[in-house]
Amino acid sequence: MERITEELRGMGFEGEIKEDILMRDYTSLRIGGICRLMVEPFDPYSLKLLVELLNSEGQSMVVIGGGTNLLVSDEGVDEVVVRLRNWRKVEIVETYRDEVVVFAESGIPLQTLLNFCAEKGFSGLEGLVGIPGTLGGAVSGNAGAFGYEIMDRVDRITIMDKDRMEVIKRDTLTPGYRNGAVKGIVLAVHLRLYRDDTESIKNRMREFLEIKKGTQPLNEHSAGCVFKNPEGDYAGRLIEEAGLKGFRIGDIEISRKHANFFINLGRGTSRDFIGLMRKVQEEVDRRFSIMLEPEIKMIGQGINAH
Ligand SMILES: Cc1cc2nc3c(=O)[nH]c(=O)nc-3n(C[C@H](O)[C@H](O)[C@H](O)COP(=O)(O)OP(=O)(O)OC[C@H]3O[C@@H](n4cnc5c(N)ncnc54)[C@H](O)[C@@H]3O)c2cc1C
Structure with a gap:
């Protein structure tokens, strides 16, 4: 190194x-x-x-x-x-009667982008309110909530694949649930948004945020939803039904507010986190014959081998 x-x-x-x-x-x-x-x-x-x-x-x-x-x-x-945390430029690059195209670099915090769009009267991202992280991370995982998914608003993506920069049109990609299907490093994104008035956009954002605050442990140390929702159901509901809300290994606890969030109470470790994931997968599989798939991304030495 x-x-x-x-x-x-x-x-x-x-x-x-x-x-x-x-x-x-x-x-x-x-x-x-x-x-x-x-x-x-x-x-x-x-x-x-x-x-x-x-x-x-x-x-x-x-x-x-x-x-x-x-x-x-x-x-x-x-x-x-x-x-790419210093890559935060955002600008309006195309304007039409009802639509606009906004260019944003991938390191911009998603919420900074949402606030920019709300102030300008650009609608289409409201459901993503309260999702932490960057635009690059959101596109990589096709972040979404309340029926909104970021890839629905993407027009094109600038990436670096190996050492070549390329612009990929959205319609050449097949993103799915929590999967942006983008190869390489996301450098910047062109988003196609609708014109609306700022107050209506902010009202929708406030409503979604209230629901999110009421149902998710936003002020605790978590990584969002641990598992993907299986087709036609909710991982959180299955974990709760399995009686695991509040279950704990070491300092990692299944949130009492939302069972698909695992909270680090202070001295949590990846070993305990994985142990808890296994426990949940086993219990949910035993009770409902459903194998939950991780939504969180895991990196580092031996992370899948604990
Ligand atoms: C309290 C809380 C609430 C959440 N609510 C939601 C929600 O409602 N909906 C939802 O979808 N998610 C939610 N999340 C999860 C998370 O915030 C999102 O997935 C977010 O979009 C991740 O962005 P990030 O920048 O933090 O990515 P990271 O966590 O840093 O990385 C995630 C993945 O993206 C890749 N990545 C990051 N940047 C780039 C880039 N520039 N180019 C290529 N790949 C990249 C990484 O390699 C990794 O595989 C929540 C998380 C928390 C803590």
Whole structure:
């Protein structure tokens, strides 16, 4: 890793390079061991230099956004972790009578983008209110709620695949439930939105947020929904029916407010989190013959082997 740092510094790379940081400081769950190298390129050229260098060194990498859908191993991460947190530009690029196209860079916090759109009177993203993390993370996982999904509003996506930048039209992709179906690193997104008045948009956002606050533990350390909803049902309902609300392993507890959220009470570990996932999968399978599939993304050493 030291060689990568030195080479980057010597080749005109602009960005932040952090060594031996704790991943728990970069995730909403507050879990995760040491990452030997985290790199935050400031511009596409620096990202390209980084990707080329890592490819030539045979060093793998993983991109993260706000870390709000992530479980990171207690044993740390071997990959170089890349963040685009400084990529936050947002601008209106096409305007029509009823529609607009907004360009936004992938590191922008999703809620900053929603507020920008509400102020300008651009509708289409209201259901995503209260979802933490970045636009890049939202597109990668096709984040959604209240019948809204981000990919429904995407017109095209600028990505870096290997070391090539490409613009992918939305209609060439087949996104699904919590799957944006995008390959490579999401650099920026063009969103197609409708004109509406700011007050109506804000009212819808307030209503959705009230419901979200009433049903989800928004102020606790979680990674959102742990499992995907199975076809025609809700993972939270199944976990609750299995009698597991409030069940705890170590410092990881199944939320009493919403059973598909696992809360880190303070000293939670990825080992306990995975243990709790297994317990839930076994109980739900035993009772309802349904195998729940993880929605959260897992990274780091041995994370699937606990
Ligand atoms: C309290 C709470 C409530 C939540 N509510 C919802 C909800 O209602 N609906 C919902 O869908 N989700 C919800 N989530 C989950 C999470 O916030 C979303 O999935 C969010 O979109 C993840 O964005 P992120 O930037 O944090 O991504 P991260 O967690 O950092 O990463 C998630 C995945 O995206 C990939 N990724 C991130 N950035 C990029 C990029 N630029 N290019 C390519 N891949 C990238 C990562 O590699 C990883 O695989 C909630 C989470 C919390 C904590």
